[in-house]
Amino acid sequence: MATGTADGEHTVELSAGTLAYGDTGGDGPVLVLLHGLAQNGSVWRKVVDELRTDHRCLTPTLPEGGHRIPMRPEADLSPRAVAALAAEFMDRLDLRDVTLAEVDSGRAQQVAAFHGERIARLVLVACEAFENYPPGLPGKMITLAARVPGALHPAVRIMAARPLRRSTAGLGVLSKYPVPDEVVDGWMRPLLTDPAIRADLRRYLLGVRHGEMAEAAEELRRFDRPALVVWATEDRMMPAAHGRRLAELLPRGRLLEVADSRTLVPEDQPGLLAGVLRDFVATTG
Numbered sequence: 132m133a134t135g136t137a138d139g140e141h142t143v144e145l146s147a148g149t150l151a152y153g154d155t156g157g158d159g160p161v162l163v164l165l166h167g168l169a170q171n172g173s174v175w176r177k178v179v180d181e182l183r184t185d186h187r188c189l190t191p192t193l194p195e196g197g198h199r200i201p202m203r204p205e206a207d208l209s210p211r212a213v214a215a216l217a218a219e220f221m222d223r224l225d226l227r228d229v230t231l232a233e234v235d236s237g238r239a240q241q242v243a244a245f246h247g248e249r250i251a252r253l254v255l256v257a258c259e260a261f262e263n264y265p266p267g268l269p270g271k272m273i274t275l276a277a278r279v280p281g282a283l284h285p286a287v288r289i290m291a292a293r294p295l296r297r298s299t300a301g302l303g304v305l306s307k308y309p310v311p312d313e314v315v316d317g318w319m320r321p322l323l324t325d326p327a328i329r330a331d332l333r334r335y336l337l338g339v340r341h342g343e344m345a346e347a348a349e350e351l352r353r354f355d356r357p358a359l360v361v362w363a364t365e366d367r368m369m370p371a372a373h374g375r376r377l378a379e380l381l382p383r384g385r386l387l388e389v390a391d392s393r394t395l396v397p398e399d400q401p402g403l404l405a406g407v408l409r410d411f412v413a414t415t416g
Contacts, residue, residue, distance in 0.1 A: 209338025
């Protein structure tokens with residue numbers, strides 16, 4: 132069952148618990164936009180503002196640390212299970228001909244590889260892939276912290292510290308231009324204030340399995356629908372070669388390189404990305 136309010140805030144009951152999501156509504160082409168670790172759907176807010184007039188944009192907040200509602204304690208929250216949860220979300224809302232996009236994380240790759248029935252198009256924006264998993268030094272450090280008893284909360288506090296947000300030790304590695312503090316606060320507040328959310332994130336991180344993104348990539352060789360890989364030329368987390376490899380292995384894939392941006396292209400170049408998405412949907416319909 133899904134519930135919602137007039138301002139676009141919605142929830143839906145899924146097998147793992149209650150999932151919150153944004154939904155612009157409307158009858159236009161459907162886009163489902165997935166975020167990265169310790170983020171929520173607001174990472175796509177600028178892109179959604181550009182597309183909402185003629186597209187239906189849905190931004191589910193997956194249980195990767197930026198969610199506000201804890202999942203059921205017994206739920207499997209490994210990355211592969213979270214990808215299945217994203218597919219369940221599309222099933223429960225009966226979304227059809229979906230353009231599925233991701234940034235930073237690799238969940239859309241896993242959805243397309245193993246649960247791709249509702250996907251008409253795939254967009255991979257500067258995301259973890261192949262052996263870069265968890266991505267970069269920050270991803271490896273937070274995953275290590277989850278394996279050390281008592282270390283995750285201090286690690287989260289360091290991640291959330293405002294003085295680090297513009298440095299390459301913090302969010303500066305992900306975005307070329309500063310993400311507003313109020314947006315980052317919204318991402319990090321659940322982890323800082325709710326032990327149950329930290330427990331969910333820990334289950335996610337403990338479920339990371341070496342080689343699983345390479346397995347998804349192999350399955351994507353059979354994904355026969357249009358696919359677009361968008362990579363930032365100044366990315367410090369996601370190797371440029373991975374964008375090329377993804378575009379080459381997807382049977383109908385192509386690569387677009389974006390200048391003046393790091394990983395979070397929806398933050399650094401939202402107008403350009405919105406235009407790219409609009410054109411991609413229109414020309415592959």
